[in-house]
Amino acid sequence: MKNRTVIWKGFLMLLIGLSFCNTKGVAENEKPNKKSKKSPNIIYIIADDFSYKDLSIYGQKQYKTPNLDQLCKQGIRFSQAYSASGECAPSRSSVMTGLHTGHGRVRVNSSARGQDHLLDSDITVAEVLKSAGYATAFIGKWGIGQPQTEGVPYKQGFDYSFGYYDQVRAHTFFPDYLWENDKKITYPANAGFDMNKRYANNIPNPPKELLNSYDEQGKLILEEVADPQNAVFSEAVFEEKALNFIDKHSEEPFFLYYATQLPHGPVIIDSLGNMKDRVDIPQKQREWAAMVQRIDTFTGTLIETLKKKGIYENTVIVFSSDNGYSMAGYMGRGNAPKWEDDPWLKNKGPFTGGKFSIFEGGCRIPFFMTWEGHIQPSIVQKAVWLPDLFSTFSELANIKEVPKTDGNSLVPFFKNENTDIFNDRALYFSRQRAQAVRKGPWKAFRADSDAPLELYLVEEDTYNENNLAKDYPEVAIEMETIMNESHEPSEWYWNPWETRKDFEEKKKKAKELGQDLPTIRPNNIDRLPWEKKGDS
Known part of the structure; x- marks a missing residue:
């Protein structure tokens, strides 16, 4: 991701810079870089x-x-x-x-x-x-x-x-x-x-x-x-x-x-x-x-x-x-x-x-x-x-x-x-240790990377009540592969394969490096409802 973003950020800045240079000496109302109203x-x-x-x-x-x-x-x-x-x-x-x-x-x-x-x-x-x-x-x-x-x-x-x-x-x-x-x-x-x-x-x-x-x-x-x-x-x-x-x-x-x-x-x-x-x-x-x-x-x-x-x-x-x-x-x-x-x-x-x-x-x-x-x-x-x-x-x-x-x-x-x-592409979701994939008629979910995979025909089973992982093992394997390959490691977020202890170590590291970010609370209230005592 880093190489992709650095290259493209530079390219965009070049475009914007050229746009600025092209307007030098041009009357304000001409705006040569502005798109026509067809856009x-x-x-x-x-x-x-x-x-x-x-x-x-x-x-x-x-x-x-x-x-x-x-x-x-x-x-x-x-x-x-x-x-x-x-x-x-x-x-x-x-x-x-x-x-x-x-x-x-x-x-x-x-x-x-x-x-x-x-x-x-x-x-x-x-x-x-x-x-x-x-x-x-x-x-x-x-x-x-x-x-x-x-x-x-x-x-x-x-x-x-x-x-x-x-x-x-x-x-x-x-x-x-x-x-x-x-x-x-x-x-x-x-x-x-x-x-x-x-x-x-x-x-x-x-x-x-x-x-x-x-x-x-x-x-x-x-x-x-x-x-x-x-x-x-x-x-x-x-x-x-x-x-x-x-x-x-x-x-x-x-x-x-x-x-x-x-x-x-x-x-x-x-x-x-x-x-x-x-x-x-x-x-x-x-x-x-x-x-x-x-x-x-x-x-x-x-x-x-x-x-x-x-x-x-x-x-x-x-x-x-x-x-x-x-x-x-x-x-x-x-x-x-x-x-x-x-x-x-x-x-x-x-x-x-x-x-x-x-x-x-x-x-x-x-x-x-x-x-x-x-x-x-x-x-x-x-x-x-x-x-x-x-x-x-x-x-x-x-x-x-x-x-x-x-x-x-x-x-x-x-x-x-x-x-x-759009018929069969994979949509990947994650939240902390949990992962999910939507692909075609299927939706797969697992609570963490070690948990058993759940598999549903989501278009007809929107409540996810009928787990078909054992009935369609080849689909389950494909979904697990997508989960394993879709998640790039994050330095500061909780990755699916990490434990709570791992995440607590990241929080400790952030404080030691002075990289912890301030909590901004609404209207200067002392503590948000989901904060532990002593967090304010």
Whole structure:
């Protein structure tokens, strides 16, 4: 991986450098390196912990999502779509680099060093698009590069970046600060927002005194902050920044990576909207639904903005979640296969497991894309995943030479071209010691490198109840071989063949070398719920 990234990083920097040199002495409005408007704009909306059946078009019955439903209907819906991981950071890393968790830089949310990040040598899709003349923007939750590291978005190919750079602070919806490129933007009105209360509330059926308060109009009541009337809900700022970026760059090709922090828990929303009257549903589920509906409403605003600018038909819009099912934002249950469906929203989908697992429930996601006049409405039943987006976006931008990734371009589905490569390719997943492979109709899983392999015909056995490893030994051997060959050793992450003691030694080494990374906690709370005593 190192040689690949170093060579390509140098090549990209050369392209960008030549682009800069070519503009010397040229009138500003000529912009010779800018692509013509034949190159489509690309907007990617990635939702945080969005569950498989959170959209009404996917089967949600308790509320409607008309704008996202319409996009899905008029585009390509991938019915067997996967994230690259069952958790946030590695999934986002795979989107940016096109690499799965056996090859990528960020492999779980935390390494032995802490919340790890992309390096300068990593190649992101933003850098590739920027080298081709695209204006690039990240807005929302980044999670793969803390402030003051080389992994921040403005050092990874984004002309403009705004939001939460670190992973955990994005749990805060009323932050004391956000980042705009390399500048800290403070929100003094939000001072005092109580994240300890929100984490305590992040359980099934919390006591009433821990619930958020809303008035008769469904508006959030925030009595604890310094200035309740001027408190700033971060998602509102993200929406404004996204619209400003489109307005500024509507005359040139742009890439907008809109990484909403919704509906990740602890659940809270500035307004319950039409869910305020749904007293038949518990409050936490109403909040989750309102968060989902806020994404839908803003999607409608985006579409109207693009149409008013006359660029809707030249814009590819992609929507997905970053990982699988999270029950109304409750804390995860690891690789536990028995993670029950939400009794009210019924949004998990027909899968075993949930967030933080590499079972189907942790990695199966809603995923669709549309391009007015270029994509015929269809449902694709072949397995695809988020690492495919690197190659897809590159091909859409007519970029011929791109680094090798673990994905394939989805553009052939647009053009009714040959898609046989998707029939039998291997999709590799890992989380600490656990590994999984999806290949053709099969899904294989093992808890660690010494554990017996489980094998399922996943298209007909989505709950993984009928282990066929003994019935199809040749398939089991093939899957084990893929697992053994797909995982490059990581210096700081927990490799599948390592023990807990090995990982603890890595943590010790990181401290001895001064390479342990600081923990950034939301709104300066003392300790996160999953931290041990003494970790703060």
